[in-house]
Amino acid sequence: MFDDFLVRATLAGIGVAIGAAPLGCFIVWRRMAYFGDATSQATILGIALALALNLSVIVGALAVALVMALTVTSLSGRGYSMDTLLGVVAHAALASGLVAVSFLSGVRLDLMAYLFGDILAVGQTDLAVIWLGVALVIAIMFWRWSALLTATLNTGLASASGINPKREELVLTISLAIVVAVAIKVVGVLLIVAMLIIPAAAARPLARNPESMALIAGVIGALSAVLGLRASYLYDTPAGPSIVCVAAGLFLVSNILGRFRVA
Amino acid sequence: MTLVMTDGMTIQMGGTTALRRVDFSISKGEIVTVVGPNGSGKSTLMRAIIGAIEPTEGSLTRAPGLRIGYVPQSLHIDPTLPITVRRFLSLPNRKPKAEIEAAMARVAAENLLDKQMFTLSGGQFQRTLLARALLEKPDLLILDEPTTGLDQPGSAAFYRLIEDIRQESGTAVLMVSHELHVVMSASDRVICLNGHVCCHGSPDVVASAPEYRALFGSGTQGALALYRHDHDHDHHQHDRDHDHAEDHAHV
Numbered sequence: 464m465f466d467d468f469l470v471r472a473t474l475a476g477i478g479v480a481i482g483a484a485p486l487g488c489f490i491v492w493r494r495m496a497y498f499g500d501a502t503s504q505a506t507i508l509g510i511a512l513a514l515a516l517n518l519s520v521i522v523g524a525l526a527v528a529l530v531m532a533l534t535v536t537s538l539s540g541r542g543y544s545m546d547t548l549l550g551v552v553a554h555a556a557l558a559s560g561l562v563a564v565s566f567l568s569g570v571r572l573d574l575m576a577y578l579f580g581d582i583l584a585v586g587q588t589d590l591a592v593i594w595l596g597v598a599l600v601i602a603i604m605f606w607r608w609s610a611l612l613t614a615t616l617n618t619g620l621a622s623a624s625g626i627n628p629k630r631e632e633l634v635l636t637i638s639l640a641i642v643v644a645v646a647i648k649v650v651g652v653l654l655i656v657a658m659l660i661i662p663a664a665a666a667r668p669l670a671r672n673p674e675s676m677a678l679i680a681g682v683i684g685a686l687s688a689v690l691g692l693r694a695s696y697l698y699d700t701p702a703g704p705s706i707v708c709v710a711a712g713l714f715l716v717s718n719i720l721g722r723f724r725v726a
Numbered sequence: 727m728t729l730v731m732t733d734g735m736t737i738q739m740g741g742t743t744a745l746r747r748v749d750f751s752i753s754k755g756e757i758v759t760v761v762g763p764n765g766s767g768k769s770t771l772m773r774a775i776i777g778a779i780e781p782t783e784g785s786l787t788r789a790p791g792l793r794i795g796y797v798p799q800s801l802h803i804d805p806t807l808p809i810t811v812r813r814f815l816s817l818p819n820r821k822p823k824a825e826i827e828a829a830m831a832r833v834a835a836e837n838l839l840d841k842q843m844f845t846l847s848g849g850q851f852q853r854t855l856l857a858r859a860l861l862e863k864p865d866l867l868i869l870d871e872p873t874t875g876l877d878q879p880g881s882a883a884f885y886r887l888i889e890d891i892r893q894e895s896g897t898a899v900l901m902v903s904h905e906l907h908v909v910m911s912a913s914d915r916v917i918c919l920n921g922h923v924c925c926h927g928s929p930d931v932v933a934s935a936p937e938y939r940a941l942f943g944s945g946t947q948g949a950l951a952l953y954r955h956d957h958d959h960d961h962h963q964h965d966r967d968h969d970h971a972e973d974h975a976h977v
Contacts (some may be wrong), residue, residue: 492807510933519864608820617805622778623796623868624818670808671842 468583469696472708475585475593476688479646479658482597484681485604487663488673492615493635497546498535499656501553503643505531507652508560508707510577515567520577524647528640531556532690536636580651580691580703589648593617596645601647604677609632612673650703657707665714668721683713727754729866729898730775730793734784737770744770746922747784752866757899761917761932763941768902769796769799771919772870775900792866795859795897797852799870805844812839815858829857848875852884854883860891867891869901885912906933906942922949 507522514524531552539547564574576584585593604611611631614621618628639654646655662684663676670676691706731751737744745767756949762768773779774786777798803809815826830836833853838846846854852872859867869888873881889912893901903909916932918924923936932938 492804494804613818615807616809616814617798617801619773619776619778619798619870620796620801621818622773623776623794624862625777626818628778664806667806667808669797672813673807673809676808 469692471585471587471590472582472702473689473692475582475590475649476692477685478590478593478597478647479642480662480684480688481681482600482642483655483659483682484662484666485608485677486600486635487659487680487684488666489611489615489659490639490659491667492673496656496660497549498532499639499657499659501535501549501645502528502531502639503647503655504553505556505560506537506643506647507577508509508556508563509564509644510647511560511567515563520647521589521644525640525644527556528643529588529637532636532640534632538630541592560564570590576651577647578651578653579701580647580649580654582649582702582706593645593649596641600641603638604632607631608674611635628725650662650706654707655709660715661707662687663712665710665717668717668724683717684710687713727789728752729754730787730900732774732781732784732786733772735781735786736783737767737774737779738782739770743921744745745774748923750917750923750925752898752900753901754865755892755898756894756915757889757913758915758917759901759903759913760917760919761903761906761909761938761942762924766920769819769870772868772900772902776868778829789865792973793862793864795862795864795867797847797855797859797867797872799874799902801851803843807822807844809843811841811843811846811854812822814820814843814854815861817858821855821861825861826857829861830854830858832891833857849880849884851874853887856884856887860895864897866900869899871902871904873903885909 485695490496506528509523509525509527511522511523512518512519512527515522515586527614535548535552536547543551561574573581610621610626611634612626613626613632621631623627642659643655646658662680665683666676666679669679687706687710691709692702694700694709695702695705728751733749733751733805735748736746748767748771760768760771770779774781775788775795776789811830812826815821815829827836827839830839830853833856833907835850835853835857838850838854839852843851843854855870856869859869867888872888873884876884888899888901891897901909903912913929915926916929917926918932918935918938919940920937920941925932925935925940927935
Protein backbone atom coordinates (compact mmCIF):
# COMPACT_ATOMS: atom_id res chain seq x y z
CA MET A 464 0.00 0.00 0.00
CA PHE A 465 2.87 2.38 0.86
CA ASP A 466 4.29 1.75 -2.60
CA ASP A 467 1.88 4.16 -4.20
CA PHE A 468 3.27 7.70 -4.14
CA LEU A 469 -0.23 9.16 -3.86
CA VAL A 470 -1.01 7.04 -0.83
CA ARG A 471 2.26 8.10 0.80
CA ALA A 472 1.56 11.73 -0.01
CA THR A 473 -1.93 11.52 1.45
CA LEU A 474 -0.70 9.88 4.63
CA ALA A 475 2.04 12.49 4.96
CA GLY A 476 -0.48 15.29 4.50
CA ILE A 477 -2.87 13.84 7.05
CA GLY A 478 -0.01 13.38 9.51
CA VAL A 479 1.11 16.98 9.23
CA ALA A 480 -2.49 18.19 9.51
CA ILE A 481 -2.98 16.26 12.77
CA GLY A 482 0.29 17.47 14.29
CA ALA A 483 -0.34 21.04 13.18
CA ALA A 484 -3.91 21.24 14.53
CA PRO A 485 -3.32 21.77 18.27
CA LEU A 486 -0.24 23.90 17.65
CA GLY A 487 -2.12 25.98 15.11
CA CYS A 488 -4.77 26.65 17.74
CA PHE A 489 -2.16 27.90 20.22
CA ILE A 490 -0.60 30.07 17.52
CA VAL A 491 -4.00 31.63 16.82
CA TRP A 492 -4.89 32.06 20.51
CA ARG A 493 -1.52 33.53 21.44
CA ARG A 494 -1.30 35.65 18.30
CA MET A 495 2.08 34.28 17.35
CA ALA A 496 1.53 33.64 13.64
CA TYR A 497 4.66 35.55 12.81
CA PHE A 498 6.63 33.29 15.10
CA GLY A 499 5.67 30.31 12.96
CA ASP A 500 6.69 32.21 9.83
CA ALA A 501 10.05 33.09 11.28
CA THR A 502 10.79 29.58 12.48
CA SER A 503 9.97 28.05 9.12
CA GLN A 504 11.94 30.61 7.11
CA ALA A 505 14.98 30.01 9.25
CA THR A 506 14.90 26.31 8.40
CA ILE A 507 16.22 27.13 4.90
CA LEU A 508 19.54 27.72 6.64
CA GLY A 509 19.17 24.34 8.31
CA ILE A 510 18.54 22.66 4.98
CA ALA A 511 21.62 24.30 3.46
CA LEU A 512 23.76 23.25 6.41
CA ALA A 513 22.41 19.70 6.31
CA LEU A 514 23.24 19.39 2.62
CA ALA A 515 26.72 20.82 3.15
CA LEU A 516 27.43 18.47 6.04
CA ASN A 517 25.77 15.52 4.36
CA LEU A 518 23.17 15.19 7.07
CA SER A 519 19.51 14.39 6.73
CA VAL A 520 17.55 17.48 5.76
CA ILE A 521 15.11 16.94 8.58
CA VAL A 522 17.91 16.91 11.17
CA GLY A 523 19.30 20.20 9.88
CA ALA A 524 15.90 21.80 9.71
CA LEU A 525 14.98 20.65 13.20
CA ALA A 526 18.27 21.88 14.66
CA VAL A 527 17.96 25.34 13.14
CA ALA A 528 14.25 25.60 13.96
CA LEU A 529 15.03 24.76 17.58
CA VAL A 530 17.95 27.18 17.83
CA MET A 531 15.83 29.86 16.20
CA ALA A 532 12.90 29.27 18.51
CA LEU A 533 15.05 29.22 21.65
CA THR A 534 17.00 32.32 20.62
CA VAL A 535 13.88 34.33 20.04
CA THR A 536 12.22 33.13 23.24
CA SER A 537 15.23 34.10 25.31
CA LEU A 538 15.75 37.42 23.53
CA SER A 539 12.17 38.56 23.89
CA GLY A 540 11.55 41.23 26.47
CA ARG A 541 15.02 42.72 26.13
CA GLY A 542 14.32 46.00 24.46
CA TYR A 543 13.03 44.96 21.05
CA SER A 544 9.49 43.89 20.44
CA MET A 545 8.94 40.28 19.47
CA ASP A 546 8.03 40.94 15.84
CA THR A 547 11.11 43.11 15.30
CA LEU A 548 13.36 40.44 16.79
CA LEU A 549 11.74 37.75 14.67
CA GLY A 550 12.12 39.92 11.59
CA VAL A 551 15.83 40.29 12.22
CA VAL A 552 16.63 36.72 13.17
CA ALA A 553 14.37 34.95 10.68
CA HIS A 554 15.39 36.95 7.66
CA ALA A 555 19.04 36.81 8.64
CA ALA A 556 18.73 33.02 8.79
CA LEU A 557 16.80 32.83 5.51
CA ALA A 558 19.28 35.09 3.72
CA SER A 559 22.35 33.32 5.02
CA GLY A 560 20.68 30.03 4.13
CA LEU A 561 20.23 31.18 0.53
CA VAL A 562 23.82 32.44 0.41
CA ALA A 563 25.08 29.20 1.90
CA VAL A 564 23.19 27.22 -0.73
CA SER A 565 25.03 29.11 -3.50
CA PHE A 566 28.36 27.82 -2.13
CA LEU A 567 27.23 24.25 -2.37
CA SER A 568 28.84 23.38 -5.65
CA GLY A 569 28.28 19.82 -6.70
CA VAL A 570 25.01 19.59 -4.87
CA ARG A 571 22.19 20.48 -7.18
CA LEU A 572 19.69 21.96 -4.80
CA ASP A 573 16.17 22.40 -5.97
CA LEU A 574 15.26 25.32 -3.76
CA MET A 575 11.71 25.36 -5.05
CA ALA A 576 11.18 21.90 -3.57
CA TYR A 577 11.96 23.26 -0.11
CA LEU A 578 10.11 26.53 -0.47
CA PHE A 579 6.91 24.91 -1.68
CA GLY A 580 7.42 21.30 -0.62
CA ASP A 581 7.34 18.21 -2.74
CA ILE A 582 4.76 16.01 -1.13
CA LEU A 583 4.63 13.66 -4.11
CA ALA A 584 8.29 12.81 -3.54
CA VAL A 585 7.69 11.65 0.06
CA GLY A 586 9.44 8.31 0.53
CA GLN A 587 8.78 5.61 3.09
CA THR A 588 11.50 6.92 5.40
CA ASP A 589 10.11 10.47 5.14
CA LEU A 590 6.69 9.12 6.00
CA ALA A 591 8.06 7.33 9.05
CA VAL A 592 9.86 10.50 10.21
CA ILE A 593 6.75 12.62 9.71
CA TRP A 594 4.54 10.26 11.72
CA LEU A 595 7.14 9.88 14.45
CA GLY A 596 7.40 13.66 14.78
CA VAL A 597 3.64 14.03 14.77
CA ALA A 598 3.21 11.27 17.37
CA LEU A 599 5.75 13.02 19.57
CA VAL A 600 4.01 16.38 19.26
CA ILE A 601 0.58 14.89 19.95
CA ALA A 602 1.99 13.13 23.02
CA ILE A 603 3.43 16.42 24.26
CA MET A 604 0.09 18.13 23.67
CA PHE A 605 -1.80 15.50 25.66
CA TRP A 606 0.73 15.68 28.46
CA ARG A 607 0.89 19.49 28.75
CA TRP A 608 -2.54 20.50 27.46
CA SER A 609 -4.03 21.86 30.68
CA ALA A 610 -0.88 23.72 31.65
CA LEU A 611 -0.44 25.16 28.15
CA LEU A 612 -4.03 26.29 28.05
CA THR A 613 -3.87 27.92 31.50
CA ALA A 614 -0.63 29.70 30.63
CA THR A 615 -2.19 30.89 27.36
CA LEU A 616 -5.20 32.34 29.19
CA ASN A 617 -3.20 34.21 31.79
CA THR A 618 0.35 33.86 33.08
CA GLY A 619 -0.68 34.97 36.57
CA LEU A 620 -3.37 32.30 36.84
CA ALA A 621 -0.81 29.76 35.69
CA SER A 622 1.79 30.85 38.28
CA ALA A 623 -0.77 30.78 41.08
CA SER A 624 -1.56 27.17 40.13
CA GLY A 625 2.11 26.22 40.21
CA ILE A 626 2.56 26.26 36.42
CA ASN A 627 5.63 28.01 35.05
CA PRO A 628 4.45 30.01 32.00
CA LYS A 629 7.99 30.31 30.62
CA ARG A 630 8.40 26.55 30.67
CA GLU A 631 5.09 26.08 28.85
CA GLU A 632 6.15 28.60 26.24
CA LEU A 633 9.29 26.56 25.73
CA VAL A 634 7.27 23.36 25.33
CA LEU A 635 5.16 25.07 22.69
CA THR A 636 8.22 26.43 20.91
CA ILE A 637 9.92 23.05 20.75
CA SER A 638 6.75 21.37 19.50
CA LEU A 639 6.46 24.01 16.82
CA ALA A 640 10.05 23.41 15.71
CA ILE A 641 9.32 19.68 15.40
CA VAL A 642 6.20 20.20 13.29
CA VAL A 643 7.94 22.72 11.05
CA ALA A 644 10.88 20.38 10.50
CA VAL A 645 8.75 17.38 9.54
CA ALA A 646 6.34 19.39 7.42
CA ILE A 647 8.94 20.94 5.12
CA LYS A 648 8.78 18.06 2.67
CA VAL A 649 4.99 18.20 2.57
CA VAL A 650 4.08 21.85 2.17
CA GLY A 651 7.45 23.62 2.12
CA VAL A 652 8.83 26.47 4.15
CA LEU A 653 6.47 29.09 2.76
CA LEU A 654 3.24 27.21 3.31
CA ILE A 655 3.82 25.56 6.70
CA VAL A 656 2.26 28.45 8.53
CA ALA A 657 -0.79 28.14 6.31
CA MET A 658 -1.21 24.52 7.44
CA LEU A 659 -0.89 25.65 11.04
CA ILE A 660 -3.21 28.62 10.97
CA ILE A 661 -5.88 28.10 8.32
CA PRO A 662 -7.39 24.86 9.74
CA ALA A 663 -7.36 26.33 13.26
CA ALA A 664 -9.02 29.53 12.06
CA ALA A 665 -11.55 27.49 10.08
CA ALA A 666 -12.35 25.46 13.19
CA ARG A 667 -13.03 28.52 15.34
CA PRO A 668 -16.64 29.27 14.28
CA LEU A 669 -17.60 25.63 14.79
CA ALA A 670 -16.08 25.15 18.25
CA ARG A 671 -17.32 25.95 21.75
CA ASN A 672 -14.30 24.72 23.68
CA PRO A 673 -10.55 24.66 23.10
CA GLU A 674 -10.42 20.87 22.80
CA SER A 675 -13.12 20.74 20.16
CA MET A 676 -11.39 23.53 18.22
CA ALA A 677 -8.17 21.49 18.08
CA LEU A 678 -10.08 18.36 17.01
CA ILE A 679 -12.05 20.16 14.32
CA ALA A 680 -8.84 21.81 13.10
CA GLY A 681 -7.32 18.35 12.71
CA VAL A 682 -10.30 17.13 10.70
CA ILE A 683 -10.30 20.22 8.48
CA GLY A 684 -6.56 19.94 7.93
CA ALA A 685 -6.76 16.26 7.05
CA LEU A 686 -9.69 16.89 4.74
CA SER A 687 -7.70 19.67 3.02
CA ALA A 688 -4.79 17.28 2.50
CA VAL A 689 -6.97 14.57 0.98
CA LEU A 690 -9.03 16.89 -1.24
CA GLY A 691 -6.03 19.04 -2.18
CA LEU A 692 -4.02 16.04 -3.33
CA ARG A 693 -6.98 14.70 -5.25
CA ALA A 694 -7.42 18.05 -7.00
CA SER A 695 -3.72 18.23 -7.69
CA TYR A 696 -3.86 14.79 -9.31
CA LEU A 697 -6.95 15.54 -11.39
CA TYR A 698 -6.02 19.02 -12.57
CA ASP A 699 -2.24 18.68 -12.52
CA THR A 700 -1.77 21.56 -10.06
CA PRO A 701 1.12 21.85 -7.56
CA ALA A 702 0.28 19.67 -4.54
CA GLY A 703 1.23 21.83 -1.54
CA PRO A 704 -0.52 24.98 -2.77
CA SER A 705 -3.59 22.93 -3.75
CA ILE A 706 -3.87 21.66 -0.16
CA VAL A 707 -3.65 25.20 1.18
CA CYS A 708 -6.27 26.40 -1.33
CA VAL A 709 -8.70 23.73 -0.16
CA ALA A 710 -8.03 24.69 3.47
CA ALA A 711 -8.75 28.33 2.62
CA GLY A 712 -11.98 27.27 0.92
CA LEU A 713 -13.00 25.33 4.05
CA PHE A 714 -12.21 28.42 6.11
CA LEU A 715 -14.75 30.38 4.06
CA VAL A 716 -17.35 27.62 4.33
CA SER A 717 -16.97 27.27 8.11
CA ASN A 718 -17.28 31.02 8.60
CA ILE A 719 -20.49 31.08 6.57
CA LEU A 720 -21.81 28.11 8.57
CA GLY A 721 -20.79 29.87 11.79
CA ARG A 722 -22.87 32.89 10.80
CA PHE A 723 -25.94 30.73 10.34
CA ARG A 724 -25.42 29.00 13.66
CA VAL A 725 -25.18 32.26 15.55
CA ALA A 726 -28.22 33.75 13.80
CA MET B 727 -0.76 31.14 61.74
CA THR B 728 1.22 33.06 59.16
CA LEU B 729 0.40 32.14 55.57
CA VAL B 730 2.94 34.26 53.73
CA MET B 731 5.83 36.23 55.10
CA THR B 732 8.51 38.29 53.43
CA ASP B 733 11.65 39.39 55.16
CA GLY B 734 13.54 42.31 53.67
CA MET B 735 12.34 41.31 50.21
CA THR B 736 13.82 43.34 47.35
CA ILE B 737 12.76 42.75 43.77
CA GLN B 738 14.61 44.16 40.80
CA MET B 739 13.23 43.95 37.32
CA GLY B 740 15.09 45.10 34.25
CA GLY B 741 17.60 47.06 36.32
CA THR B 742 15.05 49.03 38.30
CA THR B 743 14.05 48.24 41.84
CA ALA B 744 10.33 47.53 41.97
CA LEU B 745 10.24 46.71 45.67
CA ARG B 746 12.76 47.60 48.32
CA ARG B 747 13.18 45.73 51.61
CA VAL B 748 9.55 44.82 52.10
CA ASP B 749 8.55 43.11 55.32
CA PHE B 750 5.09 41.74 54.87
CA SER B 751 2.98 39.04 56.39
CA ILE B 752 -0.58 37.83 56.28
CA SER B 753 -2.19 35.46 58.74
CA LYS B 754 -5.09 33.05 58.54
CA GLY B 755 -8.44 34.75 58.10
CA GLU B 756 -7.13 38.31 57.76
CA ILE B 757 -8.21 40.84 55.16
CA VAL B 758 -5.21 42.88 54.12
CA THR B 759 -5.39 45.62 51.52
CA VAL B 760 -2.42 47.01 49.67
CA VAL B 761 -2.80 50.55 48.40
CA GLY B 762 -0.35 52.69 46.50
CA PRO B 763 -0.03 54.81 43.38
CA ASN B 764 0.61 53.38 39.93
CA GLY B 765 4.04 51.85 39.64
CA SER B 766 4.38 51.49 43.40
CA GLY B 767 5.03 47.76 43.16
CA LYS B 768 1.60 46.51 44.25
CA SER B 769 1.27 44.03 41.41
CA THR B 770 4.91 43.05 41.78
CA LEU B 771 4.22 42.12 45.40
CA MET B 772 1.23 40.00 44.32
CA ARG B 773 3.25 38.35 41.59
CA ALA B 774 6.00 37.50 44.05
CA ILE B 775 3.50 35.98 46.47
CA ILE B 776 1.93 33.74 43.81
CA GLY B 777 5.42 32.66 42.77
CA ALA B 778 5.59 34.34 39.36
CA ILE B 779 8.78 36.22 40.32
CA GLU B 780 11.58 35.43 42.70
CA PRO B 781 12.92 37.93 45.24
CA THR B 782 16.29 39.43 44.22
CA GLU B 783 17.24 39.77 47.88
CA GLY B 784 15.63 38.83 51.15
CA SER B 785 13.21 35.98 51.54
CA LEU B 786 9.63 35.01 50.92
CA THR B 787 8.15 32.11 52.85
CA ARG B 788 4.82 30.43 52.19
CA ALA B 789 3.14 28.12 54.68
CA PRO B 790 3.65 24.51 53.55
CA GLY B 791 0.77 23.31 51.35
CA LEU B 792 -0.63 26.83 51.08
CA ARG B 793 -3.50 26.99 48.62
CA ILE B 794 -3.84 30.30 46.81
CA GLY B 795 -6.91 31.46 44.91
CA TYR B 796 -5.83 34.20 42.53
CA VAL B 797 -7.98 36.76 40.77
CA PRO B 798 -5.75 38.60 38.31
CA GLN B 799 -5.93 42.31 37.60
CA SER B 800 -7.02 41.93 34.04
CA LEU B 801 -7.62 38.89 31.98
CA HIS B 802 -8.17 39.37 28.32
CA ILE B 803 -9.56 36.31 26.62
CA ASP B 804 -9.06 36.51 22.89
CA PRO B 805 -12.29 35.90 20.97
CA THR B 806 -10.36 33.38 18.87
CA LEU B 807 -10.20 31.15 21.96
CA PRO B 808 -13.56 29.47 22.44
CA ILE B 809 -14.07 28.42 26.03
CA THR B 810 -17.21 28.10 28.11
CA VAL B 811 -17.31 29.29 31.70
CA ARG B 812 -17.75 25.66 32.76
CA ARG B 813 -14.54 24.59 30.99
CA PHE B 814 -12.63 27.64 32.25
CA LEU B 815 -13.47 26.74 35.84
CA SER B 816 -11.88 23.32 35.34
CA LEU B 817 -8.47 24.74 34.45
CA PRO B 818 -5.85 23.57 35.11
CA ASN B 819 -7.45 20.67 37.03
CA ARG B 820 -10.80 19.02 36.43
CA LYS B 821 -13.35 19.89 39.13
CA PRO B 822 -16.52 17.95 39.96
CA LYS B 823 -19.64 19.30 38.27
CA ALA B 824 -21.40 19.85 41.60
CA GLU B 825 -18.51 21.91 42.98
CA ILE B 826 -18.41 24.06 39.87
CA GLU B 827 -22.11 24.74 40.09
CA ALA B 828 -21.91 25.48 43.82
CA ALA B 829 -19.05 27.96 43.27
CA MET B 830 -20.95 29.79 40.56
CA ALA B 831 -24.07 29.84 42.72
CA ARG B 832 -22.00 31.32 45.56
CA VAL B 833 -21.05 34.29 43.39
CA ALA B 834 -24.65 34.49 42.09
CA ALA B 835 -23.64 33.70 38.52
CA GLU B 836 -24.87 30.15 37.96
CA ASN B 837 -26.72 31.23 34.83
CA LEU B 838 -23.39 31.92 33.12
CA LEU B 839 -22.06 28.36 33.13
CA ASP B 840 -22.61 27.66 29.46
CA LYS B 841 -21.72 31.13 28.18
CA GLN B 842 -18.54 31.80 26.25
CA MET B 843 -15.90 33.57 28.36
CA PHE B 844 -15.26 36.36 25.86
CA THR B 845 -18.93 37.37 25.86
CA LEU B 846 -19.06 38.12 29.61
CA SER B 847 -19.44 41.65 30.91
CA GLY B 848 -16.89 43.09 33.34
CA GLY B 849 -18.91 42.20 36.43
CA GLN B 850 -19.75 38.70 35.18
CA PHE B 851 -16.10 38.15 34.36
CA GLN B 852 -14.93 39.14 37.85
CA ARG B 853 -17.52 36.85 39.45
CA THR B 854 -16.37 33.99 37.27
CA LEU B 855 -12.74 34.62 38.20
CA LEU B 856 -13.73 34.72 41.86
CA ALA B 857 -15.64 31.43 41.51
CA ARG B 858 -12.56 29.87 39.92
CA ALA B 859 -10.41 31.10 42.80
CA LEU B 860 -12.91 29.68 45.32
CA LEU B 861 -12.81 26.29 43.62
CA GLU B 862 -9.18 26.02 44.72
CA LYS B 863 -10.53 26.04 48.32
CA PRO B 864 -7.95 28.68 49.08
CA ASP B 865 -6.31 29.45 52.40
CA LEU B 866 -5.43 32.78 50.83
CA LEU B 867 -7.48 34.64 48.28
CA ILE B 868 -5.47 37.18 46.30
CA LEU B 869 -7.30 39.86 44.35
CA ASP B 870 -5.34 42.28 42.20
CA GLU B 871 -7.56 45.33 41.66
CA PRO B 872 -10.59 43.09 41.25
CA THR B 873 -13.07 45.85 40.56
CA THR B 874 -11.26 47.55 37.69
CA GLY B 875 -13.94 48.21 35.10
CA LEU B 876 -16.89 47.81 37.47
CA ASP B 877 -19.22 50.69 38.28
CA GLN B 878 -19.69 51.95 41.83
CA PRO B 879 -22.62 49.70 42.85
CA GLY B 880 -20.96 46.78 41.06
CA SER B 881 -17.73 47.12 42.96
CA ALA B 882 -19.50 47.71 46.28
CA ALA B 883 -21.46 44.49 45.74
CA PHE B 884 -18.25 42.69 44.82
CA TYR B 885 -16.53 43.76 48.05
CA ARG B 886 -19.58 42.72 50.11
CA LEU B 887 -19.38 39.33 48.46
CA ILE B 888 -15.73 39.00 49.41
CA GLU B 889 -16.46 39.90 53.01
CA ASP B 890 -19.26 37.32 53.13
CA ILE B 891 -16.97 34.67 51.69
CA ARG B 892 -14.32 35.46 54.27
CA GLN B 893 -16.94 35.11 57.01
CA GLU B 894 -18.11 31.75 55.72
CA SER B 895 -14.86 30.11 54.75
CA GLY B 896 -12.32 31.81 56.96
CA THR B 897 -10.00 32.34 54.02
CA ALA B 898 -7.47 35.12 54.30
CA VAL B 899 -7.88 37.86 51.71
CA LEU B 900 -5.11 39.93 50.19
CA MET B 901 -6.36 42.70 47.98
CA VAL B 902 -4.80 45.40 45.87
CA SER B 903 -6.96 48.38 45.25
CA HIS B 904 -7.31 51.93 44.11
CA GLU B 905 -10.72 52.45 45.59
CA LEU B 906 -9.37 53.39 48.94
CA HIS B 907 -12.45 54.25 50.91
CA VAL B 908 -14.50 51.22 49.98
CA VAL B 909 -11.67 48.84 50.51
CA MET B 910 -10.17 50.28 53.63
CA SER B 911 -13.31 50.01 55.69
CA ALA B 912 -13.49 46.28 54.99
CA SER B 913 -9.87 45.55 55.82
CA ASP B 914 -8.23 44.40 59.03
CA ARG B 915 -4.95 45.93 57.93
CA VAL B 916 -3.88 48.28 55.21
CA ILE B 917 -0.42 48.49 53.72
CA CYS B 918 0.54 51.63 51.89
CA LEU B 919 3.14 50.84 49.29
CA ASN B 920 5.36 53.13 47.23
CA GLY B 921 8.32 51.01 46.20
CA HIS B 922 8.69 50.24 49.88
CA VAL B 923 6.22 50.00 52.74
CA CYS B 924 5.29 53.61 53.54
CA CYS B 925 3.05 52.87 56.44
CA HIS B 926 0.71 50.19 57.59
CA GLY B 927 -1.87 49.51 60.23
CA SER B 928 -5.62 49.46 60.67
CA PRO B 929 -7.59 51.40 58.02
CA ASP B 930 -8.23 54.51 60.09
CA VAL B 931 -4.61 54.58 61.18
CA VAL B 932 -3.29 54.48 57.66
CA ALA B 933 -5.85 56.98 56.43
CA SER B 934 -4.47 59.51 58.88
CA ALA B 935 -0.80 58.73 58.30
CA PRO B 936 1.05 61.64 56.76
CA GLU B 937 2.76 59.28 54.29
CA TYR B 938 -0.59 58.09 53.10
CA ARG B 939 -1.88 61.62 52.81
CA ALA B 940 1.21 62.68 50.94
CA LEU B 941 0.45 59.99 48.39
CA PHE B 942 -3.31 60.22 48.20
CA GLY B 943 -4.34 63.58 49.62
CA SER B 944 -6.38 64.08 52.75
CA GLY B 945 -9.76 63.00 51.49
CA THR B 946 -12.59 63.36 53.93
CA GLN B 947 -11.77 60.70 56.46
CA GLY B 948 -11.24 61.64 60.08
CA ALA B 949 -7.97 60.55 61.56
CA LEU B 950 -7.54 58.59 64.74
CA ALA B 951 -4.10 57.45 65.62
CA LEU B 952 -0.87 56.58 63.95
CA TYR B 953 -0.09 52.96 64.42
CA ARG B 954 3.39 52.27 63.20
CA HIS B 955 6.10 53.44 60.91
CA ASP B 956 8.60 51.82 58.76
CA HIS B 957 12.05 52.84 59.76
CA ASP B 958 13.74 53.11 56.42
CA HIS B 959 11.46 55.93 55.54
CA ASP B 960 13.03 59.02 54.07
CA HIS B 961 10.41 61.49 52.99
CA HIS B 962 9.19 62.27 56.45
CA GLN B 963 10.76 63.20 59.74
CA HIS B 964 10.64 60.46 62.25
CA ASP B 965 10.57 62.27 65.53
CA ARG B 966 7.44 64.12 64.58
CA ASP B 967 5.36 61.12 63.62
CA HIS B 968 3.76 60.57 66.94
CA ASP B 969 2.96 64.22 67.49
CA HIS B 970 1.21 64.15 64.21
CA ALA B 971 -0.85 61.21 65.18
CA GLU B 972 -1.99 62.77 68.38
CA ASP B 973 -2.88 65.99 66.62
CA HIS B 974 -5.41 64.03 64.68
CA ALA B 975 -6.48 61.70 67.41
CA HIS B 976 -9.29 63.78 68.75
CA VAL B 977 -10.59 65.37 65.62
